[in-house]
Amino acid sequence: MNAPVASPADAIAVIDPTSYAEWSTALDLFDRLRETTPVVRIESPEGEFDPFWLLTRYDDAMRVSKDNAHFLNAPRPTVFTNKQGEEFARQFTRLQGEESPNLVNSLVQVDAPKHPKLRRLTQEWFMPKNLRNIEAAIRELAVKTVDRFVEASKGGTEVVDFVPLVAAPYPLHVVMQILGVPEADEPRMLFLTQQMFGGQDEDLNKSGLAALTPDQILQIVTGAVTDFETYFEGLAADRRANPTDDVATILANAQIDGEPISARDRAGYYIIVAAAGHDTTSASTAGAMLALAQDPEQFARVKADRSLVPGIVEEAIRWTSPVQHFMRTATEDAQFGDVTIKAGDWLMINYVAANHDPAQFPDPRRFDATREANRHLAFGAGAHQCLGLHLARLEMRLLFEALLDRIEAAELAGEPKRAKSTFVGGLKTLPLRIRAV
Template identity: 70%
Template structure:
């Protein structure tokens, strides 16, 4: 199919979809997605002068994204990268890996049948039944986080004080990484995944020339490998109940995991386990700070907390997209898709589709059903969704026990990021109980 036959977006709209700054200016972006769902729900995006990238299809309707998410035979996670990347980033990954567009090989990048074999290694660990065994430990971490929050006084940045460090600490404890190594893990993930927001990316990667960035990322990969090789050796000699022990001693088709796959497993758990929950936690707190009546209601009736957690995850949509590659000629939303085409499943657009969610921009804790796509769907649905919900519930139980009222103390700001997004600052005024 010739490119000229494809419904191609105008330059300005195409730039908005791929520009990290667009995702910090939330309402204008949602306006754009509203228009595209009506006029051009499956649209072709060509690279522009400012952003050089392979062309791709943007998919904005909930039903289309849900169908693609569940059809893992037609819409593949390989060979092209599963996260939107500029051409220079793709070429960099290929240079680093010897040809793969994926800098890290992980559950996120595997297709069936190998994907399910790897997923099953830790799937049981992240089920609600098993997570009950770490609930007390998570509650201790939440209590310590709220202690630190209240010690800062009445005015705080909730992101910096709680929603960023709390989930990182939880996932590192679950993985078996000692607390003193957490700053190192955070820095390494920033170096590897090169956050797009200057305020959040403290690794200095933005200010470096390309050859220095190559050296920095290569160093981070080597550092990760060395760290987790040591942890693996320790867990093989003395297995414990943590996730690191499960990965270190895992066997696929009679063989232990190779070094690249094992490192990918560790990295995806380390990286995916904190930024996403941090974003939805801050989103829930923003919604409650904007609605004192809702805070008072849930403080009096904790049965409402489940709805608040679920709606915060939809309303925030921390993972803003994933990419897929068409395995064969197919169609999406009535649009013909050619074999090999790259497609963006935009979860922000899908989770704000008024055909599925009444008044989608409104935070509605009573929304039911709430079949959002923030965790994906089908075989690649987020492995840690039960953990994320548990972390948020425990933290908010602790906050509600100890805080009488909360209100905004300034203008919240969102991160500039096309992939994982959410608030980067949330200034609050708190009154302790």
């Protein structure tokens, strides 16, 4: 017996960016679907997108994430896209000489045998052994960021927005230094990232329009991708002429099987490091601060016992799940309980749902720095597990150590707002009042 088809209202809610801006409502939806139809077919009421299977259970999401032989990133879009968006991407990339359903060709989009070869180009750079070489520099940046944040509060008399003052600029600066982007260009990188990942949100795409059409959103995202590609091709040319010890130099001169990687692969690599390398960490950082501001007892406990900081970091990454989904395509028939997913079917691994599955995480909506066995899926799993996971953990740990050194208490000073986004999401505002040490 196959799983039932979701109601039209539920189908729209799953792919509507505004759904994820209302976090509790989104979690309610996934809880209900997980309880009643954990593997459910999502069909378009108006036919604007192809049907897919939604996975809401942790175990199912883990299975698909780790089985890269039977659930491919290609040949369908790796992020949910309507029919218009997929056709546009194919036309756009066809002009570049390599047709694809994805505008960007990064580690996220490709499968074996190409994927492991691309990943090995920079994998050692992002391992803990190498990151120890830059830990002192990141710690110094964390301290400076917190100092500016405390200064902006003017002794606690001013409301300070944690997102633009801390959560956005801090990881941005770290990853841009690693990539080799000049500090003067960081505002441009932030703007393009917000347009690419936040194209559905009027505040992040800078349009000011709350009801953009799919075509308008597509144009914003495509413009950001094109600008990214142009910028990074210029950076690559510079690094070939003037090599340094940064990641940009590695990619500018990278070869696979004795041949230089293509311009499209190189641009995709730059983009995934530059954009995903800070936007996701920004979301988790803001989420952690929100949780601490909402729970003064937990804030005091962590401040008194710094051994809990890694737990704060890990729980924040699970609790916020910044990468909200990825899509996969089945290579052969697969059984999920009573549901048969056919070869060629499209699936959505919903990490928000999986990371809030009570079968894996007791009381999943509670933020708990002491949560044990926190084997979340926010970084993915298997061959496609996030390349920058060690860097993200390091950045967040150093920042919260600095914050706890300088801040005695923090409380909400307004309503936090989340981004409208189906893909990468998190807080876009977090107004606080703080009391400095």
